[in-house]
Amino acid sequence: MKKLTILLCLFTLFFAFTCENEPLDFDSESTQTETELLGDWDLVEFDVSVSSTTNFQGQEFTSDVQILSIDENYTLSFTAGNYSTSGGYTLTADVITNGVEVSGEPYSIENITGSGSYSVNGNEMIVDGSFFEFTFDGIDLSQFQGEQTTDFQVSVDGQTLTFFQNETTNETDATTGITTTNVIVSSSVWTRQ
Numbered sequence: 444m445k446k447l448t449i450l451l452c453l454f455t456l457f458f459a460f461t462c463e464n465e466p467l468d469f470d471s472e473s474t475q476t477e478t479e480l481l482g483d484w485d486l487v488e489f490d491v492s493v494s495s496t497t498n499f500q501g502q503e504f505t506s507d508v509q510i511l512s513i514d515e516n517y518t519l520s521f522t523a524g525n526y527s528t529s530g531g532y533t534l535t536a537d538v539i540t541n542g543v544e545v546s547g548e549p550y551s552i553e554n555i556t557g558s559g560s561y562s563v564n565g566n567e568m569i570v571d572g573s574f575f576e577f578t579f580d581g582i583d584l585s586q587f588q589g590e591q592t593t594d595f596q597v598s599v600d601g602q603t604l605t606f607f608q609n610e611t612t613n614e615t616d617a618t619t620g621i622t623t624t625n626v627i628v629s630s631s632v633w634t635r636q
Contacts, residue, residue: 475563475565475566475595475596475597476563477521477523477524477562477563479597479601480521480563480597480604481521481522481523482520482521482635482636483518483519483520483635483636484518484519484520484521484604484633484634484635484636485515485517485518485633485634485635485636486512486515486517486518486519486530486532486631486632486633487515487631487632487633487634488511488512488515488631488632489510489511489512489532489534489629489630489631489632490509490510490511490512490629490630490631491508491509491510491511491627491628491629492507492508492509492510492627492628492629493506493507493508493510493625493626493627494506494507494625494626495507495508495623495624495625495626496623496624497621497622497623498621498622498623499619499620499621499622500620504540504541505540505541506538506539506540506541507538507539508536508537508538509536509537510534510535510536511534511535511536512532512533512534513533513534513535513549514532514533514549514551515530515532515533516530516531516532517529517530517531517532517555518530518636519574519633521561524560524561524562525558525559525560525561526558526559526560526561526570526572526574527556527557527558528555528556528557528558528574529555529556529557530555531551531552531553531554531555532551532552532555533549533550533551533552534549534550534552535547535548535549535550536550557572557573557574558572559571559572559573560572566594566595566596567592567593567594567595568592568593568594568595568606569590569591569592570590570591570592570593571590573591591608592608593606593607593608594606594607594608595607601635602634602635603632603633603634603635604632604633604634604635605630605631605632605633606629606630606631606633607629607630608627608629608630609627609628609629610626610627611624611625611626611627612624612625612627
């Protein structure tokens with residue numbers, strides 16, 4: 444069960460790469476430019492919350508997952524139109540399923556490397572790939588890469604980068620009739636090296 448919980452959390456983190464709602468000095472009227480992103484950024488923290496509701500033959504199952512970074516040594520580097528990632532981090536994940544809570548133990552992921560391309564349109568970034576690429580128990584998760592869209596802001600002083608990714612998904616399996624709704628709220632905070 445512990446490995447399944449960790450794997451679920453890693454899949455969630457893989458798709459949601461953003462963190463912390465601390466008040467920062469941002470100019471809400473301005474749009475960002477690619478030039479503001481160029482260089483190396485160190486991860487300060489990430490926070491991912493996922494609420495899921497699954498319906499199957501009239502039965503409803505709910506789960507809430509909270510993933511937090513607790514030790515970060517992870518770098519995101521931007522060049523014109525491309526990015527790369529390297530390093531590692533430790534996370535914890537707490538899961539509540541139908542009212543039963545399972546508190547997660549720290550889980551470290553090391554030797555992460557990745558790369559991809561991106562484009563910027565105002566305060567929105569379209570990423571081809573993933574900021575988080577790794578394997579878990581020998582399972583290569585790179586097949587889950589693809590185009591993702593996230594909102595971002597660079598602080599007025601240019602030293603803090605924050606990603607926000609909030610989305611709701613609804614899926615129905617035509618074979619089983621299982622319907623699932625996921626509400627994902629995530630953010631990550633980075634500081635310029």
